[in-house]
Amino acid sequence: MSTLPAERLESSAPVLSMRGVSKHFGAVAALTDIELDVHAGEVVALVGDNGAGKSTLVKILSGVHPQDAGTVTFDGKDVTIHSPVDAINLGIATVFQDLALCDNLTVVDNLFLGRELAPWRLNEVEMEVQSWKLLRQLSAKIPSVRIAVASLSGGQRQTVAIARSLLGSPKLIILDEPTAALGVEQTAEVLNLVERLRENGLAVIMISHNMQDVQAVSDRVAVLRLGRNNGTFRMKDVSTDDLIAAITGATDNVVTQRAAQTGAAGAGGKPGVPPEAPAEDRQPAAGTDEGSEQ
Numbered sequence: 001m002s003t004l005p006a007e008r009l010e011s012s013a014p015v016l017s018m019r020g021v022s023k024h025f026g027a028v029a030a031l032t033d034i035e036l037d038v039h040a041g042e043v044v045a046l047v048g049d050n051g052a053g054k055s056t057l058v059k060i061l062s063g064v065h066p067q068d069a070g071t072v073t074f075d076g077k078d079v080t081i082h083s084p085v086d087a088i089n090l091g092i093a094t095v096f097q098d099l100a101l102c103d104n105l106t107v108v109d110n111l112f113l114g115r116e117l118a119p120w121r122l123n124e125v126e127m128e129v130q131s132w133k134l135l136r137q138l139s140a141k142i143p144s145v146r147i148a149v150a151s152l153s154g155g156q157r158q159t160v161a162i163a164r165s166l167l168g169s170p171k172l173i174i175l176d177e178p179t180a181a182l183g184v185e186q187t188a189e190v191l192n193l194v195e196r197l198r199e200n201g202l203a204v205i206m207i208s209h210n211m212q213d214v215q216a217v218s219d220r221v222a223v224l225r226l227g228r229n230n231g232t233f234r235m236k237d238v239s240t241d242d243l244i245a246a247i248t249g250a251t252d253n254v255v256t257q258r259a260a261q262t263g264a265a266g267a268g269g270k271p272g273v274p275p276e277a278p279a280e281d282r283q284p285a286a287g288t289d290e291g292s293e294q
């Protein structure tokens with residue numbers, strides 16, 4: 001197994017590094033002073049309540065919106081991502097929640113849509129061979145690459161969308177709620193797929209609302225709250241309660257954030273909550289979520 005322990009991963013240079021990244025929409029501060037690192041062969045879950053800024057962060061990385069401030073370093077270079085084409089050329093692939101598949105087209109056609117092999121005519125055989133190779137690499141359970149995407153299950157459709165994003169040989173893949181619409185069995189299939197991506201050395205950012213899914217596959221989890229970092233945790237050090245507290249704001253203080261980022265909370269006391277955190281900063285989770293939407 002090629003998965004590295006989180007400690008070793010964190011000592012290597014990250015593939016993606018965001019520092020001080022901010023984004024406003026008019027008067028709304030969607031993101032403020034965001035930091036995020038993701039390493040090769042690492043799955044980082046990005047979690048947070050509605051309105052926390054997850055989609056905005058993804059849109060900055062995928063070239064949909066420019067950031068107002070801060071730096072993005074990718075593969076060792078400071079980069080400016082002006083457009084989705086820029087993102088893809090850099091090696092950042094995003095699988096958006098709507099998947100953007102064409103239901104009436106086959107699996108092969110969807111995989112190669114817009115980048116058909118051979119300049120003057122479609123090389124059908126080669127595309128089919130490559131499709132199978134790609135799907136095998138992902139241990140994907142697709143019955144045939146010549147059937148319409150409409151006849152596939154939700155999990156299989158997610159697989160096709162992920163496979164398509166891999167054709168550009170990205171270094172970072174961003175998955176927006178990959179299991180949101182799926183049942184138990186299909187969720188397991190997609191989570192296996194995320195593990196294949198990690199084994200293949202990709203850096204993965206996975207947005208999810210499902211703490212079970214997050215805990216099943218992530219090496220680290222980055223919590224956003226009201227557009228700010230609210231803790232980055234190693235998955236093995238953090239409990240579900242602590243994660244939910246960070247999402248809802250019950251551990252909303254600088255001490256907690258620092259301890260979580262440096263891993264200092266692992267020694268002794270409750271993981272993710274430093275023993276020196278003042279009691280008055282511990283608010284009940286319920287009813288503290290004044291700023292988020294819905």
Ligand SMILES: Nc1ncnc2c1ncn2[C@@H]1O[C@H](COP(=O)(O)OP(=O)(O)O)[C@@H](O)[C@H]1O
Pocket residue numbers: 025028029030048049050051052053054055056057293
């Ligand atoms: N295009 C936009 N125009 C104006 N406000 C936006 C836009 N996109 C997001 N926002 C606002 O930015 C904040 C963060 O939103 P978003 O990134 O969608 O959060 P999340 O994906 O975590 O639910 C919210 O207050 C949202 O209303």
Ligand SMILES: [Mg+2]
Pocket residue numbers: 054055056
């Ligand atoms: Mg969103």
